[in-house]
Amino acid sequence: MALLEIQDLHASVDGHEILKGVNLTINAGEVHSIMGPNGSGKSTLAAVLARRDAYQVTGGRILFNGKDLLEMDPEEAACEGVFLAFQYPVEIPGIGNAYFLRSAMNAVRKYRGEDELDAMDFLPLYKERMKLLEMDDKLMNRSVNEGFSGGEKKRNEILQLSMLEPKLAILDETDSGLDIDALRIVAQGVNAMRSPDRAFLVITHYQRLLDYIKPDFVHVLVDGKIERSGGPELALELEEKGYVRAEAEVQQALPA
Amino acid sequence: MGNERTMVTTTPKLGKYFEAYETVRAEGLEREPVWLQQLREDGWARFSAKGFPSTHDEDWRFTNLAALAKTSFRRAIKGEFLVSPAQLEAYRVAGAACQLVFVNGHFAPELSDLGNLPEGLLVCSLAKAIDCGREGCAPEGIEQHLGRYADMSRDVFTALNTALWEDGAYLRIHRGVVLDQPIHLLYVSAGTGAEIATHPRTLIIAEDASQAAIIEDYVSLGSEAAFSNAVTELAAGQDAVISHFLIERENLASFNVSTLRIEQSRSANVDSHSILLGGGLVRNNVHPVLNGEGAECLINGLFVGEGRQHIDNYMLVEHARPHCNSRQFYNGILADHARGVFHGRIVVQKDAQKTDAKQTNRNLLLSDNARIDTKPQLEIYADDVKCTHGATIGQIDEAQLFYLRARGIAEADARNLLLYAFAAECLDRMKDATAREFAEKLIRERLRELVSAVQAATPAATQEEEKQNWEEVG
Numbered sequence: 051m052a053l054l055e056i057q058d059l060h061a062s063v064d065g066h067e068i069l070k071g072v073n074l075t076i077n078a079g080e081v082h083s084i085m086g087p088n089g090s091g092k093s094t095l096a097a098v099l100a101r102r103d104a105y106q107v108t109g110g111r112i113l114f115n116g117k118d119l120l121e122m123d124p125e126e127a128a129c130e131g132v133f134l135a136f137q138y139p140v141e142i143p144g145i146g147n148a149y150f151l152r153s154a155m156n157a158v159r160k161y162r163g164e165d166e167l168d169a170m171d172f173l174p175l176y177k178e179r180m181k182l183l184e185m186d187d188k189l190m191n192r193s194v195n196e197g198f199s200g201g202e203k204k205r206n207e208i209l210q211l212s213m214l215e216p217k218l219a220i221l222d223e224t225d226s227g228l229d230i231d232a233l234r235i236v237a238q239g240v241n242a243m244r245s246p247d248r249a250f251l252v253i254t255h256y257q258r259l260l261d262y263i264k265p266d267f268v269h270v271l272v273d274g275k276i277e278r279s280g281g282p283e284l285a286l287e288l289e290e291k292g293y294v295r296a297e298a299e300v301q302q303a304l305p306a
Numbered sequence: 307m308g309n310e311r312t313m314v315t316t317t318p319k320l321g322k323y324f325e326a327y328e329t330v331r332a333e334g335l336e337r338e339p340v341w342l343q344q345l346r347e348d349g350w351a352r353f354s355a356k357g358f359p360s361t362h363d364e365d366w367r368f369t370n371l372a373a374l375a376k377t378s379f380r381r382a383i384k385g386e387f388l389v390s391p392a393q394l395e396a397y398r399v400a401g402a403a404c405q406l407v408f409v410n411g412h413f414a415p416e417l418s419d420l421g422n423l424p425e426g427l428l429v430c431s432l433a434k435a436i437d438c439g440r441e442g443c444a445p446e447g448i449e450q451h452l453g454r455y456a457d458m459s460r461d462v463f464t465a466l467n468t469a470l471w472e473d474g475a476y477l478r479i480h481r482g483v484v485l486d487q488p489i490h491l492l493y494v495s496a497g498t499g500a501e502i503a504t505h506p507r508t509l510i511i512a513e514d515a516s517q518a519a520i521i522e523d524y525v526s527l528g529s530e531a532a533f534s535n536a537v538t539e540l541a542a543g544q545d546a547v548i549s550h551f552l553i554e555r556e557n558l559a560s561f562n563v564s565t566l567r568i569e570q571s572r573s574a575n576v577d578s579h580s581i582l583l584g585g586g587l588v589r590n591n592v593h594p595v596l597n598g599e600g601a602e603c604l605i606n607g608l609f610v611g612e613g614r615q616h617i618d619n620y621m622l623v624e625h626a627r628p629h630c631n632s633r634q635f636y637n638g639i640l641a642d643h644a645r646g647v648f649h650g651r652i653v654v655q656k657d658a659q660k661t662d663a664k665q666t667n668r669n670l671l672l673s674d675n676a677r678i679d680t681k682p683q684l685e686i687y688a689d690d691v692k693c694t695h696g697a698t699i700g701q702i703d704e705a706q707l708f709y710l711r712a713r714g715i716a717e718a719d720a721r722n723l724l725l726y727a728f729a730a731e732c733l734d735r736m737k738d739a740t741a742r743e744f745a746e747k748l749i750r751e752r753l754r755e756l757v758s759a760v761q762a763a764t765p766a767a768t769q770e771e772e773k774q775n776w777e778e779v780g
Contacts, residue, residue, distance in 0.1 A: 101712075124711035128711070134712055136709065139709070142710070144727025153715055193727075214713065
């Protein structure tokens, strides 16, 4: 059984159709990359998978581990093992970073029928992971993402990923706005998480990230549909030719 | 002006207050000094001339006092309602230096705990302190302070309190004395089957370079409507550092009008924290006068309302001298049909150059029927000042809510967390750790109630549906 099966997915925002029949199957252990021009629907796909309710699914279905993902609330999807690393992580003043993450971990553990972690269990692990991501200790007690730099926010997403240990991690343009050092650190964090029972869906605009996180499959999303799929070589090809060709096709498809 | 109109409509209802005044005055004639008798007379004259204000009065535009005016609140007789120490167990503040308990405005020494008071601190009943003065054994200085700051001519509630107060706390923190534990003043309404009005009067004299935290706490033991009309005068000497906490947690049938009048000398640093969680109709007046160069004032507050609670905050920050600094931060959370008011008035007098005054009022409305009226008002008569104000009104941020849910935190818990984070902003500004922990506990409890009430109020069908979904998945 595939970990994630997306069948003919249609979704819209404010009555405007963005996804127009997406099909995608991801097995545990695989790393898939979705590339595509701006506005092609990449982030919408990520949001639908994370069950954001501003996005209406108008057709198709999604099975996650054999369960109907579209029936799930965001928190259920998260507890089932879906993780979205946000393109723009929000700031939440007044909620401590460590406190938030421990609450999240305990919500997931509770859902799975596991014992809750107390601070003593949590903190050493948390500190170790922070170190791995070269994050400043001080960020621990700061409010979630408040006053973090762009790079710190993205690292904080990967920190959460590494602590929550999801089955499917969706990285929504995690590379955007990162300098090469931050990119390397983020990619290291992701690579450390690769395992036979975890899959990744890496959404990116650029091939650059894929130098560090090697995908098994690359898909090109254009105008709400997966236009092409292939191996890592497809990403290189896109890098060479750019999306120009693809975008030209989109332009042609639009009524004059 | 609406005063004449008000007088006509409310004067006939002043009967019970007049009875109370006659009693208090008669008792006063026997034992009170002349200056105090005179104060009471002035107070009564002003109150009886004006009566309760109407919404035509600009300062009361958003708060209708009809329900207060038409209830015949009477005076409480000392000892008429018995309160046992066990009943107050839940209202202690862990870590307080001492606790003074007043039941229906009368000092209850048997319920109070004066602990081991440090040297240089005087804490007692104000009535007793004045009584002592008559016998010549007394704390001096009361006459110089009592009634000298709270403004009877502007505010009829202060006038009413001045006419009718029977007791309250008297605190004197001597020069240079630093208290490391807060003083807890507990004002209890306990009128089984009776509608009681009390007028607690608190006088706090913080001498030069003294340091202390005072918690003024209003609670009710039963579910009866009571009317607490409190006035506190706080005189902060040069370099004094004082934190004042007002906790309002009376029952939802109660009326509470409180006035905190702060007089700050040179470089005095005063924090006023108001945590308003209870009461049916609450008016919270905070009025600091920065009357010495370099004085600093923090006005920090949180108000939480549900049901038909009405919470009106009237801030009047007066900069009278140069180089003073004031900061106001008020957060409001309103659910159901609750109404909130924030009136933030800053007056900068002609001499108060280099004033730095800032005001922020943020509000969360949890229902379509909740309402907030927020009104900044700047009156600046100096030309070299920095004054800013800002207000926001909003709902729980959907992006923040989604972020928490996307990490596995259930919607109700996520809402709770965000609500708490918003409320807890006021905690970071509290310097006294004991008082802060106390406030934190009260806020947590209050929000827990609020969240469960809000959830209970969502349509039954949706809730049922949600539950089923969870059960299926689980």
